[in-house]
Structures are given as C-alpha cells and as structure tokens.
Amino acid sequence: MPYAIDETHDPNLKSWVESANDPQSDFPIQNLPLCSVLGSVEDEPEAVSAHIGVRIGDMILVLDALVQHGLLEETEDDWWVFVEDIAESGQTGNLRKRLQHLLREGNNELRDHPQLDEMLFPVSEVELSTPILASGDYTDFYASINHATNVGSMFRPDNPLLPNYKHIPIGYHGRASSIVPSGTRIKRPVGQQAPDEGARTPNFGPCKLLDYEMEMGAIIGRGNELGSRIPIEEAEDHILGMCILNDWSARDLQKWEYQPLGPFLAKNFASTVSPYIVTMEALAPFRCAGAVRPEGDPQPLPYMTSEDNSKAGGVDITLEVWLASAQMREQGMEPIKLSTGNFRDMYWTMAQMVAHHSVNGCNMQPGDLLGSGTVSGTTRESRGSLLELTWDGDPFANPPKLVPGTQRTPIKLPTGEERKFIADGDEIIMKAYCEREGYRRIGFGECRGIIEPADLG
Ligand code: CA
Numbered sequence: 258m259p260y261a262i263d264e265t266h267d268p269n270l271k272s273w274v275e276s277a278n279d280p281q282s283d284f285p286i287q288n289l290p291l292c293s294v295l296g297s298v299e300d301e302p303e304a305v306s307a308h309i310g311v312r313i314g315d316m317i318l319v320l321d322a323l324v325q326h327g328l329l330e331e332t333e334d335d336w337w338v339f340v341e342d343i344a345e346s347g348q349t350g351n352l353r354k355r356l357q358h359l360l361r362e363g364n365n366e367l368r369d370h371p372q373l374d375e376m377l378f379p380v381s382e383v384e385l386s387t388p389i390l391a392s393g394d395y396t397d398f399y400a401s402i403n404h405a406t407n408v409g410s411m412f413r414p415d416n417p418l419l420p421n422y423k424h425i426p427i428g429y430h431g432r433a434s435s436i437v438p439s440g441t442r443i444k445r446p447v448g449q450q451a452p453d454e455g456a457r458t459p460n461f462g463p464c465k466l467l468d469y470e471m472e473m474g475a476i477i478g479r480g481n482e483l484g485s486r487i488p489i490e491e492a493e494d495h496i497l498g499m500c501i502l503n504d505w506s507a508r509d510l511q512k513w514e515y516q517p518l519g520p521f522l523a524k525n526f527a528s529t530v531s532p533y534i535v536t537m538e539a540l541a542p543f544r545c546a547g548a549v550r551p552e553g554d555p556q557p558l559p560y561m562t563s564e565d566n567s568k569a570g571g572v573d574i575t576l577e578v579w580l581a582s583a584q585m586r587e588q589g590m591e592p593i594k595l596s597t598g599n600f601r602d603m604y605w606t607m608a609q610m611v612a613h614h615s616v617n618g619c620n621m622q623p624g625d626l627l628g629s630g631t632v633s634g635t636t637r638e639s640r641g642s643l644l645e646l647t648w649d650g651d652p653f654a655n656p657p658k659l660v661p662g663t664q665r666t667p668i669k670l671p672t673g674e675e676r677k678f679i680a681d682g683d684e685i686i687m688k689a690y691c692e693r694e695g696y697r698r699i700g701f702g703e704c705r706g707i708i709e710p711a712d713l714g
Pocket residue numbers: 397398470472504628630631
C-alpha cells in the first residue's frame with residue numbers, strides 16, 4: 258500500500274499540547290489533520306494571514322507562521338499549490354514527521370519559542386473554512402449497495418438495483434459552489450414537487466421531505482492530465498485525505514426531477530463538510546479489506562482490480578449521526594444519536610472510484626472532492642439517511658419486503674416531538690472516528706448544520 262504504518266503511528270507518542278493527550282480527543286499527535294484558516298485572531302492580525310493549519314488537541318498550528326519563524330521549510334504561499342506540491346513529491350509524510358517532531362513531548366524547540374503565540378492558537382479563536390479549494394470540482398458517488406438497494410426499493414419497488422450497479426461505481430457531477438463549512442446555517446430549499454394524484458400541474462413550495470446523507474469525502478491531492486487515466490495501483494497516491502460530508506437532500510424535489518438525468522436541485526442547495534482533512538498517512542493503521550462481494554456477484558473489471566485494493570482498499574471509520582431540535586436545545590437537552598454506520602461496508606472503494614472517474618481521460622485536480630455516497634449498513638441502526646431510518650421496508654428479508662416510501666415510522670425525540678424528515682430549527686451533527694486495538698484513536702471532528710425556514714420570496 259502507498260501509505261505504510263510507521264513510527265508516526267506509535268500509540269505511546271504524546272504531545273506537550275496537553276489537550277492532545279486526552280484519550281477521547283479526535284486530534285492526538287498521531288492524527289495532525291490539515292485545515293484552512295480564515296481571517297485573523299484578535300490582537301494578532303498578522304500571525305494568521307496564513308492559510309494552512311494543522312489541528313492538535315484544542316489548538317491550531319499555523320504552518321505559514323512556522324515557515325516565517327524558520328521552523329518549517331519554505332513552501333508556496335497558496336495552500337493548494339502547497340498541497341499539490343507535497344502530494345506530487347510525496348512530502349506529506351515528511352511534513353507529518355516534521356510536525357510530529359515539533360509537537361512531541363520532550364521537544365521544547367517550538368514549545369519554548371518566544372513567538373509561540375504567533376504560531377499556535379486555540380481553535381475557539383480561529384475561523385475555519387472548508388478544507389477544499391473553492392473552485393474544486395465535486396463528484397458524488399453512490400457506493401453503498403445497502404443504501405442503493407434501500408432507496409431503489411422506495412423509488413422503484415419492482416426494480417430496486419439497476420443492472421449496472423455491480424459493474425460501475427455510480428456517480429454524478431455535483432455543485433462545488435454550494436459546499437459550505439461545518440456550522441453554516443442551511444436554508445430549506447423551495448422547488449417543484451410531483452403533482453398530487455389526479456392533478457396535472459406539479460406542486461411548488463418549501464421542501465417537505467428534507468433529509469441528510471452521511472457520507473465521507475475524499476480530497477484529491479495530485480491530479481492527472483486530461484486524456485490520461487489513473488491506474489488503480491496509483492489511485493491512492495492521488496488522494497490527500499478524507500473529511501465528513503453531509504449531502505443534504507430534498508427528497509420530494511428529487512423524486513420529481515431525478516429521471517432521466519439524475520440529481521439536480523434536490524442536492525445542490527448545500528453540502529456541508531467537516532473542516533479537517535485527515536491525511537491518508539494518518540489513516541494507515543485503520544485500513545481493511547473492502548466489503549466482500551456475495552457469491553455470484555460479478556468481479557470488477559481489471560481496471561478496478563488490484564491486490565492492494567482487495568486486501569486493504571477499505572477504511573474502518575465509525576460514522577455517527579446526531580440530531581438536536583430547536584426545542585431540545587432550548588430545554589438544554591443533549592442531541593440524540595440517530596445512527597451508527599461504518600465506512601468499511603462500502604461496495605466500492607475510494608481507489609476504485611478514482612480509477613473509474615479517470616478511465617475515460619477525465620482529469621482530477623487538486624482540491625476536488627469525491628463524495629462516497631450515503632454510508633448504510635445492513636441493519637436499521639446503520640442506515641445513513643432519514644429516508645432509510647424511518648422506512649419500514651426490509652430489502653434484506655427473503656423474499657424482499659418492499660413497502661412504499663410513504664409508510665414511515667417516525668423517530669421520537671425526548672421532547673415528545675416526532676421526526677420523519679428534518680424540521681426547521683433541527684441541527685444535524687455528524688461525527689467520524691477510527692479505533693483499532695494497539696493504535697491511538699483518531700477522529701474527523703464534526704460536521705454540523707442547522708436548518709432555517711425556507712425563503713418564500
Ligand atoms: Ca449523496
């Protein structure tokens with residue numbers, strides 16, 4: 258595999274940044290995810306004019322400030338040039354080693370530096386942007402066969418899984434302009450919905466079936482030339498790291514518009530990402546085999562097959578979705594957990610998605626975001642969207658039990674409220690983390706968003 262386990266994953270490593278040593282922290286010294294820092298810190302406007310940050314415990318280390326003070330070799334100003342640079346030359350690993358050296362317990366070079374407060378800031382004092390390039394492209398896949406089967410059963414009861422599914426990682430080109438960082442408030446979309454039974458004209462108004470989709474995003478580090486393809490053996494060299502992605506979805510808009518060309522306005526009003534890129538180096542200890550294909554399923558074509566991919570193309574990431582209604586927040590109640598899933602359950606791996614995306618010569622570019630598609634497992638509690646969670650169908654029953662999408666069991670909130678879909682004021686919180694015996698737990702932070710009422714013009 259291109260990303261090996263080495264001394265940087267030693268679970269005994271500790272940092273002099275005390276908060277990083279809390280066993281529950283997502284951000285120990287073994288993680289060191291990249292982020293994009295916006296604006297400036299009060300009283301220190303110059304110190305954070307830089308763009309690249311690294312999270313350690315409760316703090317953000319600003320890389321450009323490290324360069325300024327001679328603690329890190331000079332890099333390009335634009336952080337995406339920087340990312341391309343390190344991805345191209347394989348320097349991400351060296352950066353990881355250098356930062357870990359500076360932050361580890363016992364090394365006082367940075368800790369005792371007279372300008373430490375110009376380089377290291379409490380996360381509460383900085384503003385983080387999306388970890389991806391604003392002009393980067395966004396593609397969303399559909400790589401969970403459980404999700405595809407669940408949703409297919411609702412939209413097409415007689416024909417849930419289309420014949421191409423087991424041969425092609427299905428995807429569509431999404432909208433990059435509406436990708437927003439965690440914490441951004443999301444306005445309920447307005448649009449067309451299918452006509453009522455017997456009516457001839459469609460309905461129009463605020464979305465009534467607003468949903469989330471729990472996904473992971475892969476961020477491209479190194480691109481490929483237009484007309485060339487990325488072989489599956491090299492696919493992971495092109496991936497910088499991963500983040501959490503909430504693909505907000507307007508199900509009623511989707512149902513009316515999705516045929517024949519696929520998702521459009523049901524998806525592009527907003528997609529929320531977590532602020533950190535957890536690098537592929539940091540994820541090395543948590544790799545696993547991709548999901549095993551049931552006997553009788555076709556094997557992928559050779560351009561999507563490699564030994565490494567079969568052995569370790571998956572990533573063991575636990576994914577959680579939480580909800581807090583406005584009433585719950587007013588009454589000081591904690592959010593409730595809606596689901597727990599795992600990224601290792603995906604039918605297609607990230608390397609297969611990258612190899613497939615470029616097989617026709619399509620060029621990937623630094624900062625491109627590839628969404629995995631909703632991550633759903635085979636159990637009810639592992640379903641990654643409300644559409645599936647509140648649905649009573651069980652496509653895994655034999656014979657399949659297919660119930661139309663209108664038969665829904667609401668989720669009961671501690672306030673006595675009920676939810677089949679998202680209500681105004683609801684906050685959706687997604688979390689993701691990796692745990693494995695013998696290694697330090699690392700996490701992705703959170704991906705949050707509160708839904709605001711529709712703008713009725
Ligand atoms: Ca999606």
